[in-house]
Amino acid sequence: MKETFGEYIKMLRTTNGYTLTQLAGLLDIDFANLSRIENGIRDFDKKKLSRLAEVFNLSIEALQDEYASDQLAKHMYEIGCSKELLKVAEEKAEYRRALKK
Amino acid sequence: MKETFGEYIKMLRTTNGYTLTQLAGLLDIDFANLSRIENGIRDFDKKKLSRLAEVFNLSIEALQDEYASDQLAKHMYEIGCSKELLKVAEEKAEYRRALKK
DNA sequence: TTCATTTTGTCATTCTTTGACAAATTTACT
DNA sequence: AGTAAATTTGTCAAAGAATGACAAAATGAA
Numbered sequence: 342m343k344e345t346f347g348e349y350i351k352m353l354r355t356t357n358g359y360t361l362t363q364l365a366g367l368l369d370i371d372f373a374n375l376s377r378i379e380n381g382i383r384d385f386d387k388k389k390l391s392r393l394a395e396v397f398n399l400s401i402e403a404l405q406d407e408y409a410s411d412q413l414a415k416h417m418y419e420i421g422c423s424k425e426l427l428k429v430a431e432e433k434a435e436y437r438r439a440l441k442k
Numbered sequence: 443m444k445e446t447f448g449e450y451i452k453m454l455r456t457t458n459g460y461t462l463t464q465l466a467g468l469l470d471i472d473f474a475n476l477s478r479i480e481n482g483i484r485d486f487d488k489k490k491l492s493r494l495a496e497v498f499n500l501s502i503e504a505l506q507d508e509y510a511s512d513q514l515a516k517h518m519y520e521i522g523c524s525k526e527l528l529k530v531a532e533e534k535a536e537y538r539r540a541l542k543k
Numbered sequence: 544t545t546c547a548t549t550t551t552g553t554c555a556t557t558c559t560t561t562g563a564c565a566a567a568t569t570t571a572c573t
Numbered sequence: 574a575g576t577a578a579a580t581t582t583g584t585c586a587a588a589g590a591a592t593g594a595c596a597a598a599a600t601g602a603a
Binding site: 461462463473474477478480481483 | 547548549550551552
C-alpha cells in the first residue's frame, strides 16, 4: 500500500462512512487527535492497532506490517535515506541479528 | 562498517589508547554512560557527533552517515524487518518524498 | 592485594509524546 | 446568504521516555 498510515486510516474511515467523532469513539481516542493522525501530524498509537483491526475487520498481522513499514518509511524519509545508506543499514541490521544468536 | 555505533566508538577509543574516563572527558559526558553507549544500552547523543569527529579527526559527514545507518539498522532489527517489509517501506519512503514536492 | 578501569544500579531532571478540551475553520446543504 | 455538522488547529497539563549524575560493584592487570 503506497500511502501513509494516516491516509490509510482516513480511507478506511471515509469508505465506511464514519465521521472523525464516530471512529474516534470506537477507538477510544480524541477526535481532534485522530484528525492529526490522519494528517500525519501525530502517530497512531501502536497499542490501538488491534482495536483498529476489529473495527474494520482487518487481519491484525497485515495491519501491524502496514504500521511497521510506515514507521520505517517515515524514519528513512526523515534522515534523507539514500540507496547506499539503506544498503549499509541493511547490512548492519543483519549484523545485529547475527550478534543476538 | 559492519558493527554497531557503540562498537565503533569503542574501537576508536581503544585503538587510540583512551580510557572511558579520558574519552568521556573529551566528549563532555559521564564515563559510566559512555560505557553503556559502547555496549549498546544507550544511544550516543546526535548533537555530540561533531565533537566525536574532532576528537578522532574524522569526516563529520561520514560519521553522520555511520550514525544514521546504525539508527536505521537498529529500527529494522527491532521490528524484525523482513526483506518484503523493507521493500514496502522503501516504496512508502519514496511516496513521502513525492508528497513533499 | 591494590589500583585502574569498566560495568551496573538508581534516581532526579529534562525532553518528547499524548490526552484533553476550546476555538476556529471548512464543508455541505437549504 | 445562514447554519449545522465535520474537520482542523491551538494550547497545555499529564504521562512516558531519554539523559545526566554519582555511587557501588565487578573485572582486570600488576
